Amino acid sequence: MKSFGITATALSVIALSATAAAARDQIRIVGSSTVFPYTQAVAEEFSNQTGAPAPIVESTGTGGGMQIFCEGVGENTADITGASRAMTKSEYDLCVSNGVTDITEAMIGYDGLVMAVARNSEADWNLTLEQVYLALAAEIVQDGKLVPNPYMNWSEIDESLPDVAITVMGPPPTSGTRDAFVELAMHAGCEENAAAMELAEAAEKKSDWVKENCSRMRTDGPFIEAGENDNLIVQRLNTDPNALGIFGYSFLYENMDTLIDVHLNGVDAEMETIASGEYPLSRPLFFYVKDAHRGVIPNLQEFVDEYMSENALSDTGYLSERGLVALPADERAELQARVTSGEGDFSVTE
Amino acid sequence: MTDLPNQRSKPAPTWSSDEFKGRLARRHRKEAGLKFLGLAAIMLAFLMLGILLWTLISGGAQAFRQTHVTLDVPVSAEMVDAADPAGGNYRGVIAEAMQATFPEAPQERMRALSGIVSNAAQFVLRDRIVEDPSLIGQTIQIRVPVSDVYDQLKKGNVDELSDESTRRLSDADIAAFRQLEAEGRITLPFNWALFTQADSRFPELAGLKGAIIGSAYALLVCFLISFPLGIGAAIYLEEFAPKTRFSDIIEVNINNLAAVPSVVFGLLGLAVFLNWFGMQRSAPFVGGLVLALMTLPTIIIATRAALKAVPPSIREAALGVGASKQQVVFGHVLPLAMPGILTGTIIGLAQALGETAPLLLIGMNAFVTSAPSTPFDASTALPTQIFIWADSPERGFVARTSAAILVLLGFLVLMNALAIYLRSKFERRW
Numbered sequence: 069m070k071s072f073g074i075t076a077t078a079l080s081v082i083a084l085s086a087t088a089a090a091a092r093d094q095i096r097i098v099g100s101s102t103v104f105p106y107t108q109a110v111a112e113e114f115s116n117q118t119g120a121p122a123p124i125v126e127s128t129g130t131g132g133g134m135q136i137f138c139e140g141v142g143e144n145t146a147d148i149t150g151a152s153r154a155m156t157k158s159e160y161d162l163c164v165s166n167g168v169t170d171i172t173e174a175m176i177g178y179d180g181l182v183m184a185v186a187r188n189s190e191a192d193w194n195l196t197l198e199q200v201y202l203a204l205a206a207e208i209v210q211d212g213k214l215v216p217n218p219y220m221n222w223s224e225i226d227e228s229l230p231d232v233a234i235t236v237m238g239p240p241p242t243s244g245t246r247d248a249f250v251e252l253a254m255h256a257g258c259e260e261n262a263a264a265m266e267l268a269e270a271a272e273k274k275s276d277w278v279k280e281n282c283s284r285m286r287t288d289g290p291f292i293e294a295g296e297n298d299n300l301i302v303q304r305l306n307t308d309p310n311a312l313g314i315f316g317y318s319f320l321y322e323n324m325d326t327l328i329d330v331h332l333n334g335v336d337a338e339m340e341t342i343a344s345g346e347y348p349l350s351r352p353l354f355f356y357v358k359d360a361h362r363g364v365i366p367n368l369q370e371f372v373d374e375y376m377s378e379n380a381l382s383d384t385g386y387l388s389e390r391g392l393v394a395l396p397a398d399e400r401a402e403l404q405a406r407v408t409s410g411e412g413d414f415s416v417t418e
Numbered sequence: 419m420t421d422l423p424n425q426r427s428k429p430a431p432t433w434s435s436d437e438f439k440g441r442l443a444r445r446h447r448k449e450a451g452l453k454f455l456g457l458a459a460i461m462l463a464f465l466m467l468g469i470l471l472w473t474l475i476s477g478g479a480q481a482f483r484q485t486h487v488t489l490d491v492p493v494s495a496e497m498v499d500a501a502d503p504a505g506g507n508y509r510g511v512i513a514e515a516m517q518a519t520f521p522e523a524p525q526e527r528m529r530a531l532s533g534i535v536s537n538a539a540q541f542v543l544r545d546r547i548v549e550d551p552s553l554i555g556q557t558i559q560i561r562v563p564v565s566d567v568y569d570q571l572k573k574g575n576v577d578e579l580s581d582e583s584t585r586r587l588s589d590a591d592i593a594a595f596r597q598l599e600a601e602g603r604i605t606l607p608f609n610w611a612l613f614t615q616a617d618s619r620f621p622e623l624a625g626l627k628g629a630i631i632g633s634a635y636a637l638l639v640c641f642l643i644s645f646p647l648g649i650g651a652a653i654y655l656e657e658f659a660p661k662t663r664f665s666d667i668i669e670v671n672i673n674n675l676a677a678v679p680s681v682v683f684g685l686l687g688l689a690v691f692l693n694w695f696g697m698q699r700s701a702p703f704v705g706g707l708v709l710a711l712m713t714l715p716t717i718i719i720a721t722r723a724a725l726k727a728v729p730p731s732i733r734e735a736a737l738g739v740g741a742s743k744q745q746v747v748f749g750h751v752l753p754l755a756m757p758g759i760l761t762g763t764i765i766g767l768a769q770a771l772g773e774t775a776p777l778l779l780i781g782m783n784a785f786v787t788s789a790p791s792t793p794f795d796a797s798t799a800l801p802t803q804i805f806i807w808a809d810s811p812e813r814g815f816v817a818r819t820s821a822a823i824l825v826l827l828g829f830l831v832l833m834n835a836l837a838i839y840l841r842s843k844f845e846r847r848w
Contacts, residue, residue, distance in 0.1 A: 115787055122786060125786075126699070126781050127783065322812055322813060323813075391811075
């Protein structure tokens with residue numbers, strides 16, 4: 069029985085020291101898996117440059133990150149969260165109700181979402197967003213009413229498209245990338261579709277109709293949810309030359325030798341077209357800083373300064389080497405001044 | 419009744435009758451079929467294992483070697499101030515070294531040429547100079563990793579004949595690298611960094627040290643908690659508890675717990691340890707607590723089986739000479755059951771080592787560039803590190819993912835081998 073006494077003592081000692089260890093000297097960052105690689109880069113650079121303990125960066129997804137970020141103020145809560153979309157009203161309300169009122173929003177640049185195909189694909193892929201919508205929506209409009217998507221071959225949508233079965237691999241519904249794709253490609257494609265718009269005009273509010281009827285991806289086979297792992301999609305594309313994949317631009321950039329982008333609305337996916345917004349699937353990336361933690365958590369201010377430095381953010385900075393599409397110089401200067409000072413009001417209204 | 423004698427008078431089938439031989443042959447055929455099926459099942463399992471190992475080894479072998487470049491670096495006093503060696507412009511020093519290595523290269527190529535060496539080169543150099551400031555003003559030789567794209571080139575993963583626009587490296591980049599190779603500056607030594615470095619966003623610098631230490635801490639905490647608790651629970655249930663409906667319910671529950679999916683324990687850990695007790699996210703200590711919950715039922719079941727295997731005659735003999743129940747358990751039964759208990763514990767821990775889902779929920783899949791120095795520092799574990807690397811876009815991480823899996827498998831094999839060794843060494847047959 070003696071050994072159990074010892075164990076019990078040891079356990080209580082461990083538990084006590086756990087509470088003592090809560091006073092932390094590391095910055096804690098959560099949030100979007102899309103912003104993750106960029107934050108990762110800044111964290112490592114920051115730690116190497118200053119010798120400060122490296123911030124802990126965790127990829128929780130945009131929504132999950134907001135939940136953790138808005139838990140409250142204090143050492144046990146995250147300091148920064150990354151997001152692949154702006155904070156929503158309900159998330160802001162959650163933050164405010166937990167006492168997180170001082171927040172600084174930083175839009176760090178753009179990320180392109182690409183559709184890509186293996187280089188050994190015989191066809192020359194050039195799609196319009198309308199065609200993407202018609203190929204992937206669960207229901208489309210025919211003869212004035214919604215019907216389950218009948219298309220199984222690209223050539224059934226348009227004669228000029230290759231005569232191969234529709235196979236598109238993309239992210240699951242839990243992913244921020246999926247949200248972005250639905251909004252940027254499916255909704256936009258829906259709005260280009262004349263038949264769908266006839267119904268939408270008749271509805272009470274056009275944007276609500278689009279949201280309600282054009283958001284669902286088909287589940288009868290042609291669209292394959294390939295999981296969160298984009299490398300798997302890349303591998304699958306290489307084995308099936310007629311399959312298309314949807315993922316972040318950085319995965320295309322790293323696999324230029326085997327993959328080529330699908331031109332959308334006639335535009336090539338490149339750094340320049342993504343930055344200018346010409347390429348239709350580009351989205352802004354954000355991070356949010358808890359201002360109450362500045363000056364309290366050691367190095368947080370210095371970390372934000374590093375994130376905002378030209379060295380990181382500019383179009384020749386190390387973030388752009390990783391695939392981030394930088395903001396134009398004047399917007400960047402305004403952003404840097406606002407975020408490093410932590411001044412300016414932030415709130416989200418409907 | 420009158421038929422019976424008739425039946426009896428019929429000649430009994432003998433060993434040599436055709437009917438008997440036919441039945442025997444059929445039974446032999448069936449036996450051979452069963453044997454073949456069993457063998458085929460094993461062969462299939464081995465084939466699958468072989469395919470798994472082959473893909474891992476063929477994919478991961480490259481990551482065990484890393485391309486390095488040896489550079490002559492002129493550390494000038496303008497770039498590095500002797501009064502403040504840590505604050506020197508080491509990026510500039512490396513750029514000067516590249517300039518000296520490629521004297522005829524035009525200025526606009528310098529940025530691309532500096533990209534040959536890994537980003538870590540400047541920090542390697544800084545640490546050398548800080549350690550020995552007298553090197554300022556001299557030209558020193560350093561050996562640093564090359565960046566990932568060139569590492570892939572050296573390992574033959576870049577198709578040089580393909581169209582220039584489809585590669586990350588231009589023809590000029592490749593020519594520059596080949597020149598370095600011709601000068602004998604490129605080496606491909608064993609990749610010690612894989613074991614001595616923590617995670618990094620650069621594949622050429624990323625290593626498993628943080629993950630290995632994180633896993634070790636988590637397993638240590640898991641062992642310290644689940645081993646004594648598990649043995650205690652098993653001793654009570656096996657030696658002391660009366661056989662009532664209540665103890666039956668406990669028994670059923672323990673067996674059920676052993677089959678609960680691990681993600682459920684992760685959610686429990688998230689709710690209890692993080693949200694309620696307010697413990698630190700990503701800490702191996704919390705990971706160990708969660709894994710302990712998961713391992714406990716396994717250890718209890720293994721311990722009970724080991725205790726049961728000790729013959730009752732031993733207990734009765736000890737009780738017969740006047741030993742108390744406690745003396746019987748600690749003096750006789752437990753030592754005899756120990757080999758079985760240890761085997762069960764090690765197998766339980768090996769299972770915990772490979773567990774991913776509960777660790778993801780408590781944030782042990784964070785990006786941490788330093789190895790934890792206590793169980794309370796944020797860290798990853800081996801399986802979660804594999805998870806992070808598998809999701810990284812850089813080419814170098816593809817091979818490193820396989821290498822990390824091989825390292826994890828290596829640890830699992832070691833632990834299971836230890837369990838088998840203990841069993842064969844100490845097991846007693848009655």
